[in-house]
Amino acid sequence: MSERIFIGVAWPYANGSLHIGQIAGAYLPADIFARYHRIKGNEVVMVSGSDQHGTPITIKAEQEGKTPEEIADYYQREFLDCWQKFGISFDLFTSTGTPNHTEVTQDIFLKLLEKGYLYKNTVSQAYCPSCQRFLPDRYIEGTCPHCGDPKARGDQCDACGKPLNTAEVIDPRCRICGTAPVFRDSEHFFLKLTAFTDKLLDWVRQQEHWRANILNFTLRYLEEGLIDRAITRDIGWGIPVPVAGFEDKRIYVWFEAVIGYLSATKEWAKSGSDGEKWRSFWQDDGTKSYYFIGKDNIAFHTIIWPAMLLGYGDLNLPHDIPANEFLTIEGRKVSTSQNWAVWMPDYLERYDPDPLRYLLSINMPETSDTDFSWREFVRRNNDELVATYGNLVNRVLTFTYRNYDGCVPQPGELDDQSRVLLKKAEDTLAKIDGLFYGCHFREAIRTAMSLAQETNRYLDDKAPWKAIKEDRQAAATSLYAALSVISQLKTVLYPFLPFSSQKVHEYLGFEGKVEDYGWKRQDLPPGQKLLEPKPLFIKLDTALVEEETARLGQTS
Ligand SMILES: [Zn+2]
């Protein structure tokens, strides 16, 4: 029986390029999971979009003398290009800048207001008398009370990493004009999070399938007690507040960005034949909703978004939030401002997608931080992808193609060793199935690779390249067994390595897409015409390690 799976993926800020830390944290695991469910024949919708609001975008726009729309549109195009080249298979990647998103956000706002979950309160806010505007936290600069750095922002000090309140910053200045801000009263809407603490605690305590770090973090947060949070602010860029008297204010980005999961599903449904199709993904009890995010975003998905959903009513809560830990680069934390990052557009300009998909899968930061290094990238590519998997596919297919008229050979009776190998391939399919269900992607790809290793050992024993001279039938049998395993490998590796799996699928003589053939044993009909194979992966020159490492931290 087929299942229905909703997959929501973190919304990247449209103010800079994507780096591989974000890919390892959310986008790749989400894509692997979506591809797995699609090949299983399940109904999947995977959505996300760029977050176009918030001060990071207005600051970038002011620095570059552009409008926030221009900045957001530029990065939206770049993101779409990255998904296409890297094979991140969104059903819809939209943005928070659409009329649809505004409509859905305002509907949620008004419904929560009507149900008494929003209320007005007056807060004291920084105001620049010279610019004549309220200043968001990030528009304030001053001296850090902890480390004395003179460039601390109103929300955080980058030098020591401590979060700050605007009021703590010593000698605060307006980041635009340098004037000292004054504090003025301003009226805002608050989300009554305190009303949800008990309901959320009950719900979270039932989520025993969550990763331990996520469950524990969420429980600690809830047990400390929630506080109500302002959901509007004094800025001009963002979604208008649908209440008279609030024309100069906008809905806070943290409140509306999470609504994107719902608005994107509605947009996706409208673009298809059935505009109401979003309902089955959001209102049907049988649907499971998964959210793929980085660990810096957990509370928004385990507490705040569920509170909003509970308040609104009749919408599914998350089933799982398999947030990943961080990926460090050459032993150091990613810093976009110091250019200590591997940028996706740069990577995709120079290398194929599957080698990075492979490395980030087999080294995924699922339960603890993991490290990316260029040395590891080259080693994994050359010693594992090329030497273990690529070489297996290439030597079996090339030899068969040349010696059996370009067709799948007719096997003789299988001996014990061949039967054991084929049984192992079938067990692998079942084992990986279970691993996918628990979102254990690292273990899943390791299991697939160990089947490839086992098949190489089998071929070393059988040596069909020698056997063919004395016993053509025995050689055909072992090649047939090896081809059968390769046919299963392309299925189990498809969620991880979609580009090379599709190639193997075609070399084996299958038509159409790997995905259409399902998650099952795919027997090869003897006599099926093969396609002349080419090497699946390219061996990389170790000289690139030094070149690439030297680029890190370079700022022009
Ligand atoms: Zn500091």
Ligand SMILES: [Zn+2]
């Ligand atoms: Zn100013």
